[in-house]
Amino acid sequence: xxxxxxxxxxxxxxxxxxxxxxxxxxxPREALALVLxxxxxxGRMSGVKILNIELxxxxxxxxxxxxxQFGEDAQGNTILENTxxx
Numbered sequence: 001x002x003x004x005x006x007x008x009x010x011x012x013x014x015x016x017x018x019x020x021x022x023x024x025x026x027x028p029r030e031a032l033a034l035v036l037x038x039x040x041x042x043g044r045m046s047g048v049k050i051l052n053i054e055l056x057x058x059x060x061x062x063x064x065x066x067x068x069q070f071g072e073d074a075q076g077n078t079i080l081e082n083t084x085x086x
Contacts, residue, residue, distance in 0.1 A: 009078045
């Protein structure tokens with residue numbers, strides 16, 4: 001698998017968490033919870049499949065979102081488009 005064929009997510013700003021009025025970037029554990037929660041929610045609307053693979057001898061996690069496709073908005077930010085016919 002050629003990693004150069006993969007794109008990167010581009011967003012205008014990072015997700016921040018707020019606690020006691022202070023905003024900060026999420027720590028790795030919080031970020032993982034956000035990603036898994038979002039994938040679980042998407043899974044209720046479309047098929048989300050996961051697979052553990054090896055990539056260059058290292059473990060990797062692969063997620064496939066059925067009925068979706070990545071694109072870009074006018075500013076070059078990553079968007080996730082619903083391509084299913086539902």
